[in-house]
Amino acid sequence: MFRLTVRDHVMIAHSLPHPNFGPAQNLHGATFVVELTLCRPELGEDGTVIDIGLAAGVLSEVLADLNYRNLDDHPALAGVLTTTEVVARHVAERVVERLPTDALSGLEVLLREHPDAWATYVLEL
Amino acid sequence: MFRLTVRDHVMIAHSLPHPNFGPAQNLHGATFVVELTLCRPELGEDGTVIDIGLAAGVLSEVLADLNYRNLDDHPALAGVLTTTEVVARHVAERVVERLPTDALSGLEVLLREHPDAWATYVLEL
Amino acid sequence: MFRLTVRDHVMIAHSLPHPNFGPAQNLHGATFVVELTLCRPELGEDGTVIDIGLAAGVLSEVLADLNYRNLDDHPALAGVLTTTEVVARHVAERVVERLPTDALSGLEVLLREHPDAWATYVLEL
Amino acid sequence: MFRLTVRDHVMIAHSLPHPNFGPAQNLHGATFVVELTLCRPELGEDGTVIDIGLAAGVLSEVLADLNYRNLDDHPALAGVLTTTEVVARHVAERVVERLPTDALSGLEVLLREHPDAWATYVLEL
Amino acid sequence: MFRLTVRDHVMIAHSLPHPNFGPAQNLHGATFVVELTLCRPELGEDGTVIDIGLAAGVLSEVLADLNYRNLDDHPALAGVLTTTEVVARHVAERVVERLPTDALSGLEVLLREHPDAWATYVLEL
Amino acid sequence: MFRLTVRDHVMIAHSLPHPNFGPAQNLHGATFVVELTLCRPELGEDGTVIDIGLAAGVLSEVLADLNYRNLDDHPALAGVLTTTEVVARHVAERVVERLPTDALSGLEVLLREHPDAWATYVLEL
Numbered sequence: 001m002f003r004l005t006v007r008d009h010v011m012i013a014h015s016l017p018h019p020n021f022g023p024a025q026n027l028h029g030a031t032f033v034v035e036l037t038l039c040r041p042e043l044g045e046d047g048t049v050i051d052i053g054l055a056a057g058v059l060s061e062v063l064a065d066l067n068y069r070n071l072d073d074h075p076a077l078a079g080v081l082t083t084t085e086v087v088a089r090h091v092a093e094r095v096v097e098r099l100p101t102d103a104l105s106g107l108e109v110l111l112r113e114h115p116d117a118w119a120t121y122v123l124e125l
Numbered sequence: 126m127f128r129l130t131v132r133d134h135v136m137i138a139h140s141l142p143h144p145n146f147g148p149a150q151n152l153h154g155a156t157f158v159v160e161l162t163l164c165r166p167e168l169g170e171d172g173t174v175i176d177i178g179l180a181a182g183v184l185s186e187v188l189a190d191l192n193y194r195n196l197d198d199h200p201a202l203a204g205v206l207t208t209t210e211v212v213a214r215h216v217a218e219r220v221v222e223r224l225p226t227d228a229l230s231g232l233e234v235l236l237r238e239h240p241d242a243w244a245t246y247v248l249e250l
Numbered sequence: 251m252f253r254l255t256v257r258d259h260v261m262i263a264h265s266l267p268h269p270n271f272g273p274a275q276n277l278h279g280a281t282f283v284v285e286l287t288l289c290r291p292e293l294g295e296d297g298t299v300i301d302i303g304l305a306a307g308v309l310s311e312v313l314a315d316l317n318y319r320n321l322d323d324h325p326a327l328a329g330v331l332t333t334t335e336v337v338a339r340h341v342a343e344r345v346v347e348r349l350p351t352d353a354l355s356g357l358e359v360l361l362r363e364h365p366d367a368w369a370t371y372v373l374e375l
Numbered sequence: 376m377f378r379l380t381v382r383d384h385v386m387i388a389h390s391l392p393h394p395n396f397g398p399a400q401n402l403h404g405a406t407f408v409v410e411l412t413l414c415r416p417e418l419g420e421d422g423t424v425i426d427i428g429l430a431a432g433v434l435s436e437v438l439a440d441l442n443y444r445n446l447d448d449h450p451a452l453a454g455v456l457t458t459t460e461v462v463a464r465h466v467a468e469r470v471v472e473r474l475p476t477d478a479l480s481g482l483e484v485l486l487r488e489h490p491d492a493w494a495t496y497v498l499e500l
Numbered sequence: 501m502f503r504l505t506v507r508d509h510v511m512i513a514h515s516l517p518h519p520n521f522g523p524a525q526n527l528h529g530a531t532f533v534v535e536l537t538l539c540r541p542e543l544g545e546d547g548t549v550i551d552i553g554l555a556a557g558v559l560s561e562v563l564a565d566l567n568y569r570n571l572d573d574h575p576a577l578a579g580v581l582t583t584t585e586v587v588a589r590h591v592a593e594r595v596v597e598r599l600p601t602d603a604l605s606g607l608e609v610l611l612r613e614h615p616d617a618w619a620t621y622v623l624e625l
Numbered sequence: 626m627f628r629l630t631v632r633d634h635v636m637i638a639h640s641l642p643h644p645n646f647g648p649a650q651n652l653h654g655a656t657f658v659v660e661l662t663l664c665r666p667e668l669g670e671d672g673t674v675i676d677i678g679l680a681a682g683v684l685s686e687v688l689a690d691l692n693y694r695n696l697d698d699h700p701a702l703a704g705v706l707t708t709t710e711v712v713a714r715h716v717a718e719r720v721v722e723r724l725p726t727d728a729l730s731g732l733e734v735l736l737r738e739h740p741d742a743w744a745t746y747v748l749e750l
Contacts, residue, residue: 001496001497002460002463002464002494002495002496002497003494003495003497004459004460004492004493004494004495005492005493005494005495006491006492007365007490007491007492008491009364009365009366011274011278011279011280011363011364012278012279013263013264013277013278013279013320014263014279018171018172020171020173020176021171022178023317023318024261024318026318026319026320027263027319027320028261028262028263028279028317028318028319028320029261029262029263029264029278029279029280029281030261030279030280030281031279031280031281031363031364033364033365043458043460043461046393046395046396046456046458047393047455047456047457047458047460047461048395048458048460049460049494051395052492053397056491056492067273067278068273068274068276068278069276069277069278070263070276070277070278080172081171081172082172083168083171083172083173084129085127085129085168085172085173085174086168086172088127089127113261113281114259114261114281114283115132115257115259115283115740116131116132116133116181116259117129117130117131117132117177117181118129118130119127119128119129119130119174120127120128120129120130121126121127122126122127122128132740134739134740134741136649136653136654136655136738136739137653137654138638138639138652138653138654138695139638139654143421143422145421145423145426146421147428148692148693149636149693151693151694151695152638152694152695153636153637153638153654153692153693153694153695154636154637154638154639154653154654154655154656155636155654155655155656156654156655156656156738156739158739158740192648192653193648193649193651193653194651194652194653195638195651195652195653205422206421206422207422208418208421208422208423209379210377210379210418210422210423210424211418211422213377214377238636238656239634239636239656239658240382240615240632240634240658241381241382241383241431241634242379242380242381242382242427242431243379243380244377244378244379244380244424245377245378245379245380246376246377247376247377247378251746251747252710252713252714252744252745252746252747253744253745253747254709254710254742254743254744254745255742255743255744255745256741256742257740257741257742258741268546268547270546270548270551271546272553293708293710293711296643296645296646296706296708297643297705297706297707297708297710297711298645298708298710299710299744301645302742303647306741306742330547331546331547332547333543333546333547333548334504335502335504335543335547335548335549336543336547338502339502365490365507366506366507366508366556367504367505367506367507367552367556368504368505369502369503369504369505369549370502370503370504370505371501371502372501372502372503382615384614384615384616386524386528386529386530386613386614387528387529388513388514388527388528388529388570389513389529398567398568399511399568401568401569401570402513402569402570403511403512403513403529403567403568403569403570404511404512404513404514404528404529404530404531405511405529405530405531406529406530406531406613406614408614408615442523442528443523443524443526443528444526444527444528445513445526445527445528488511488531489509489511489531489533490507490509490533491509518671518672520671520673520676521671522678580672581671581672582672583668583671583672583673584629585627585629585668585672585673585674586668586672588627589627615632616631616632616633616681617629617630617631617632617677617681618629618630619627619628619629619630619674620627620628620629620630621626621627622626622627622628
């Protein structure tokens with residue numbers, strides 16, 4: 001089995017209005033460093049999991065919709081607690097809508113929120 | 126499936142008194158950079174794998190018991206070869222004792238001993 | 251000459267309301283990874299540039315005043331363009347107010363805003 | 376389950392003569408940072424997955440055969456598209472030939488080609 | 501004094517035909533991770549050292565001229581030993597030709613050739 | 626001006642028997658990741674600051690004398706508080722004894738003791 005990972009990042013504002021989040025209930029922000037991993041049982045005829053330019057392009061496109069935004073005002077995330085886990089799933093779902101996934105067996109999206117914490121969403125295809 | 130990882134570190138002395146370890150049989154030491162990963166099939170109602178403050182706090186508490194110590198003199202590790210693998214398992218087992226794991230499906234503890242070597246213990250729950 | 255560096259981070263929202271900043275004029279956010287470096291010509295009698303706990307504590311205190319905040323609403327930064335460079339200088343100036351600097355010859359504050367960009371403020375003392 | 380990872384690197388030239396690769400069809404090169412991960416259900420009697428010196432030595436030996444070479448002229452890779460995925464599998468297969476794998480349940484080879492892209496080959500044993 | 505750094509990378513082939521370079525006399529390659537640092541005594545009226553998009557764009561443009569190339573065949577580097585130090589200087593000189601440097605006091609170009617070695621060219625302006 | 630940096634690491638035990646060091650007065654240990662930087666006004670005729678193999682070899686040799694040791698028992702460090710700063714200076718001084726420094730204008734040794742703290746000794750030549 002093979003995996004290919006491409007990395008990008010996005011800079012967003014948001015708040016987490018739920019008593020569990022303490023000071024993170026305030027409007028604040030994050031740089032999310034985003035790693036998209038695609039899994040495939042066998043390589044294609046060109047020796048790759050996927051065209052790396054395509055993978056990076058789709059990730060960049062999905063992140064462009066979040067970048068330099070306040071997620072509290074983003075229509076697709078209205079009323080959603082945009083934890084790192086939830087944003088990871090949101091990115092994964094948007095990637096799956098845009099990428100041909102027939103040959104893939106799975107996909108992971110990892111978001112690093114700071115050097116000491118990160119979250120991953122794992123999707124089997 | 127989701128994963129959440131928190132990172133911390135610990136500075137210890139130890140020796141590895143077994144002929145396989147060459148010069149590491151001597152008393153020496155390490156900074157272990159420790160990554161605790163928790164796995165959960167579905168998110169909780171607050172959109173998280175676990176309260177990140179709780180996870181980081183438990184990891185910190187477990188590491189405090191090792192930090193600035195000579196593991197050769199640590200009661201819980203008497204007579205044990207404290208390889209990176211063994212310390213990873215020790216940390217994982219102490220975390221599991223302190224953390225509510227009902228909703229979790231697994232846990233990993235990764236210890237980086239230097240930039241070119243690390244070990245992981247994987248526990249299914 | 252010696253330098254000691256301690257690292258921490260802070261998660262903030264802000265906007266950059268000046269036409270030069272394109273989409274960053276919107277409310278967005280950042281994780282700033284912050285490195286505070288202190289310079290000293292000779293070591294103190296305990297073989298250090300400064301008590302590392304003191305340096306880390308002061309940095310943490312200064313960052314706590316920014317953490318989980320929207321800098322656009324921060325009284326000390328009202329009407330200021332909070333670029334990475336300006337926040338680096340702000341952090342440095344707050345550190346200097348709290349830290350004994352008699353023995354030091356200089357101080358630097360570096361802020362990483364994402365993996366591909368960072369800024370530093372250098373202060374000679 | 377346990378994993379041990381050792382890291383090394385290799386500097387190679389190659390071209391990717393297939394229309395999918397755009398400018399990478401030209402002769403160019405890469406530093407591949409290589410992570411070899413070995414998986415084992417239970418630790419050996421010395422508390423390790425494997426002798427770390429042995430693992431690092433075998434990886435280094437396998438990479439020495441590629442290092443400072445043009446892969447287009449390497450006999451074992453003649454006519455092969457040496458994508459990151461393919462080189463990862465090549466390294467894994469050469470490691471398996473040299474390493475006692477009876478106690479192991481799996482092996483992964485990850486190659487980082489630049490800070491924003493990497494590929495992994497996963498082999499179950 | 502302030503510094504701004506932007507990071508990018510480039511993948512090249514080259515050889516180092518001089519007896520000092522041992523096996524690196526062969527045609528091989530490298531991923532150079534490139535950090536461009538610009539120094540300025542005081543900030544501009546928009547609170548920056550320079551427009552970060554301009555700095556990143558110029559660096560990208562300069563690297564595009566090297567990327568996916570064999571430096572042995574690059575007209576501007578004919579007969580030159582393209583060591584990491586020399587490529588760092590080449591990048592710095594090309595950046596200076598394209599960037600307005602009136603307000604700057606200096607510039608550094610750092611090239612990482614692998615995780616354990618890097619070189620910097622420092623230019624006072 | 627040019628700089629060349631090579632990186633290596635060393636794993637040591639030590640204690641810091643001075644009341645300023647709190648729990649670090651206990652016998653504990655560290656992985657020091659060591660970066661040796663050499664500065665030179667102009668490049669040599671082979672386009673380098675120094676033969677990188679020579680620089681890496683000397684650093685490795687100097688670190689071998691500390692590696693897998695308890696610094697409290699090291700003859701050259703008897704009665705010395707082996708803080709990160711002091712070990713950085715010790716490494717720098719041992720490097721200068723072994724390396725031809727005629728062409729160099731300076732040298733720095735940086736020791737990372739954990740991801741959030743490091744110290745540097747700067748020596749002008």
